[in-house]
Amino acid sequence: MQFGSRRKKIDTSPQTELYGHALQFYVQPPLENISLSEFETFAVDRVKLLKTIENLGVSYVKLSEDYKKKLWNESRNLNFPYKLEASVKDEKKSQIGQNEYEKRRKDHISHFILRLAYCQTEDLRRWFIQQEVDLFRYRFDGMLSDQKREFLHRNNLQYNTITVEEKKALQEKLVISSYAVSGVTVESQDFYKVPFQDALDLVRTRKVYLKAGYVYIPHQEIVTIVLNDFRTRLSKALALTARSLPAVHSDERLQPLLNHLSHAYVGQDYSIQKNVGKISLEQIDSLSGKSFPLCMKQLHQSLRENHHLRHGGRMQYGLFLKGIGLSLEQALQFWRSEFTRGKVDADKFDKAYAYSIRHMFGKEGKRTDYTPYSCMKVILSNPPSQGDHHGCPFRHSDPELLKQKLQFYKVSPSGISQILELVKGMHYQLACQKYFELTHNFEDSNFSLNHPNQYFIESQRVLGGGKDIKREMEAPQRLQENSAAKGSTAAREAAANAPQDLAEMPEELDSFFQDA
Incomplete structure (x- = not known):
């Protein structure tokens, strides 16, 4: 697949020439064959890098010493290029080592993979361009004068x-x-x-x-x-890439990976139910007031008031409750009790709603043990319509309505202003994190919020009531990290033997892409 550029292309077909400089405009797409395992690993690592850039850009002054230090560490940990200080003369002389070559190759290929994933909507394109521009600025700033001149020359x-x-x-x-x-x-x-x-x-x-x-x-x-040139090139390239998506989506190996990349959640797996039974039905009202994120709090409040939630709300809230410890039996009791207080009798509930609850626990249908929705999935998929209460309040609520909600939950005027400013900049997860800090009297939370269930766990830890939950949830996280390196191989073998499984995202891939 070719991506256009408004300037003259440079002949960079040999790989050694393509990676001869530490920085790229990503004009030439990668032409080599790579394994599906490498494809997904490269892509997930770049998503992690770009999410770090987004968080740092709000938490620190861009290109400040703290900003550069943290981004330097993240680039090194993820095996992306991070040492750009060698002079052009020295770089040519050494012809770059194999280790540096692999980092530049990973940077190049992963950028083009995310183009495929993030060209699909205007919101995704805007987010991807902003993070890539910030990454480019950081790297360009770290180069010496002769490297910058060489870069300008290489890119005409x-x-x-x-x-x-x-x-x-x-x-x-x-x-x-x-x-x-x-x-x-x-x-x-x-x-x-x-x-x-x-x-x-x-x-x-x-x-x-x-x-x-x-x-x-x-x-x-x-x-x-x-930077202006880079932004223009990338914007045009994403528009061209979007036109080619139908051909890409016809490949059953790549479609599920690309669809999940834009919603990628790469943290803890909250579907593993070792904490089942830690939460009782009697605790839910109390916990919703203290430890639920705003998205789940508004779903709980709507359910209590209307004794009903539409399908999107039931899925989002039901999987969240499953993730904090509700068993299947408790879930059936909880939803039946609430729905029968409204217009649904017990017989209708058993016929129309009980099946879907058992289904989300993996007891019906294709027996998939569904995972709780991550923040990215809540923000980017299935936006709420009239009468719905699911979604992300920071993304899907009118600013004035959001302000009223925050006032109702006793957020200070200055805190509301900070949250609305983050929302205006489309930093929805950071707005939720600021809400966490303000409602838990935190100056600066030491985690990056990516998941409603993570919000709950961190809240319980801060309030002193979640030590057992925290301990039980750490084990599956370690298992996930250990399986990440070898899970891809198993996934590839499964794909070779049964291609249809890829379209349904096998368990091994779920360690990278949550919330199928």
């Missing part, structure tokens, strides 16, 4: 530096118009002469000198031009 970004004589003639103007440039530093750095239409952001913010249709950009500001 022919922005010429002005001569020493021209710099001296314009020195006063350059100092006055350019941020962080003084009479001393102007002599020691390069200035690029660029058509003004390629630097509209810098012109708009009056950070550069403009003359006769050209702007004079100091070396440290050239990143703005490069």
Whole structure:
């Protein structure tokens, strides 16, 4: 599959040439064959990296020392390129080692895999572009001057530096118009002469000198031009990729992987029921007020008030309750008791609703033990319509209605403003995490919120009532981490023997992609 670019393509077909520089515009798609195991591992690791970037971008000033340190550590842990400080001369001389080559290969291939997964909707494209741009900015910032010049040359970004004589003639103007440039530093750095239409952001913010249709950009500001170019290329590439999706989705091996990648949850598996019976039916009302995330709290409140939930709400809330410890017998008792208080009699409940409850516990149909919905699945799939109460309040509620809900739950005015600001920036999970901090009197929670059941576990831990639950839930997490490395091989064998199983996401793949 080919992805377009507005600039001239460079002949980078040999892999050694393609990975000769630590940074890419991702113009040339990967042409090699890879295993399905490698495909999914690369993709999941890049999702982890991009989610880290999103969290860091809200928690820290971008490119601050703390931001760079944490992103450096995450890149290293996930085996992505993280050392960009070698000079171009040294890099060419060594022809990069095998270890570095594998990191660059992984970075290249994983980027194109996520293009396939995140081109499907406007929200997904917008999120993917923002995180990729932030990753690119971090990497470009970490390069030395000669590496940056080499990168511009490789990607046909022919922005010429002005001569020493021209710099001296314009020195006063350059100092006055350019941020962080003084009479001393102007002599020691390069200035690029660029058509003004390629630097509209810098012109708009009056950070550069403009003359006769050209702007004079100091070396440290050239990143703005490069980022604009990268964003434009990636946006066009995603649009082209979206057109090719029908052909990709016809491959029964890839369709389930790509469909789940955009909803990928790579944390703890809350479907393993070692904590069954830890929660009693009498506790649910109390726990909903103290430890339920807002999405589950509004479902519980609606169920108590209306004695009914539509299918989307029953699935989202029912699987959440299953994840916090409700057994099948308790679940049947809970839903029957509530529905029969409304317009549903016991006989109708047994005929119309009991089957679906047993089904979500894996006791009916194809016997799939369904997992509780992750935040990404709640946010991105099956949006609520009129009369529904499922979904994510931070994503699907009108801002004014969300404000009223937060006021009802005693969130302070300043806290509400912080949450609404995160919602405005489409950081819905971070808004929920801020809600957790405000309602639990936390200055800064030391976890990254990705799952409603994680919210519950962390809340119980903070309140001192979830030690047993926490201990029981840690075991399946360790099992999942241990099986991740070898689960893919088993999945590949299963796929070879029974291709139809891939379309239903075998258990081995669930360790990477939750919430089928």
